[in-house]
Amino acid sequence: MTETKLPVDRLLHVADLHFWRVVFDPLRLANKRFLGNLNVALRRRHEFRMERAKPFADALAATEVRHVVLTGDFTSTSAEEEFELASEFVRGLQRRGLTLSILAGNHDVYTFEARRKRRFERCFAGLVPDTGFPARKALPGGTGLILMPTVCPNFLTARGRASQVDIEAAHRLLADCTSPVIVAAHYPVLHRTYGYASRVSRRLRNAEALRRMLGASGKRILYVCGHVHRFSYVQDPEYANVAHLSTGAFFRDDPEHGRQGEFSEIHVCDDGFRVFRHTHEGEWRRQAC
Ligand SMILES: [Fe+2]
Numbered sequence: 348m349t350e351t352k353l354p355v356d357r358l359l360h361v362a363d364l365h366f367w368r369v370v371f372d373p374l375r376l377a378n379k380r381f382l383g384n385l386n387v388a389l390r391r392r393h394e395f396r397m398e399r400a401k402p403f404a405d406a407l408a409a410t411e412v413r414h415v416v417l418t419g420d421f422t423s424t425s426a427e428e429e430f431e432l433a434s435e436f437v438r439g440l441q442r443r444g445l446t447l448s449i450l451a452g453n454h455d456v457y458t459f460e461a462r463r464k465r466r467f468e469r470c471f472a473g474l475v476p477d478t479g480f481p482a483r484k485a486l487p488g489g490t491g492l493i494l495m496p497t498v499c500p501n502f503l504t505a506r507g508r509a510s511q512v513d514i515e516a517a518h519r520l521l522a523d524c525t526s527p528v529i530v531a532a533h534y535p536v537l538h539r540t541y542g543y544a545s546r547v548s549r550r551l552r553n554a555e556a557l558r559r560m561l562g563a564s565g566k567r568i569l570y571v572c573g574h575v576h577r578f579s580y581v582q583d584p585e586y587a588n589v590a591h592l593s594t595g596a597f598f599r600d601d602p603e604h605g606r607q608g609e610f611s612e613i614h615v616c617d618d619g620f621r622v623f624r625h626t627h628e629g630e631w632r633r634q635a636c
């Protein structure tokens with residue numbers, strides 16, 4: 348798709364970095380982290396290649412788009428060491444001149460202890476809004492960006508939660524935005540698209556209530572999320588004013604399709620949105636969607 352006019356705003360979307368460290372101390376494995384750590388040891392260390400952090404940060408900066416939205420899952424088990432890696436990466440983006448908006452993913456509140464100690468908020472102090480989430484920002488061209496909280500710790504599942512209070516607060520923030528608006532969250536509100544199908548144990552509780560609120564808002568909305576680790580860009584089948592973008596995991600190795608990671612680029616235009624998918628296939632490629 349070609350653009351006849353310059354976009355009002357441009358931003359990048361980066362999802363699910365999943366920095367990982369294998370924890371060897373048995374005293375620190377006496378909770379859900381035991382399962383998460385096993386998953387890291389067996390799978391994530393091959394799937395999420397941390398050595399790509401620096402060249403991939405360079406690739407984001409090379410797009411010349413200056414705003415990046417990161418929708419969470421910075422870590423794998425919410426361990427302090429993983430937050431340190433994530434923090435180093437985020438500081439590296441800032442050093443490259445990028446402005447950031449961030450949200451927590453379910454892996455950033457992986458244990459009740461991590462939530463209680465507010466590890467995410469402490470790690471990203473200065474980036475987490477003082478008033479908490481949901482929060483509204485304005486991009487340089489005036490586009491509203493709503494950051495919607497959708498995560499909570501769980502004993503065994505990977506389910507998210509959009510509380511009624513947060514949905515109502517987001518509704519009020521949205522009411523003051525001029526259309527079009529970006530709404531970013533960790534979890535998708537659609538459970539299935541051509542790109543993914545979420546198991547019940549990995550879905551957002553109350554997703555329909557959030558989706559209904561967006562649909563009834565009267566604004567043109569791009570709902571941007573991660574969590575599913577797969578790219579998809581679809582029109583909402585019921586609400587003509589809402590489109591949904593899920594971006595694949597930033598460092599995820601996908602040998603089946605010859606990809607080594609990805610991110611999305613969003614252009615906000617007077618008449619809506621344009622989405623470009625950047626994939627690393629030996630080198631970076633950019634494709635209009
Ligand atoms: Fe997630």
Ligand SMILES: [Fe+2]
Pocket residue numbers: 363365420452454574575576
């Ligand atoms: Fe994830």
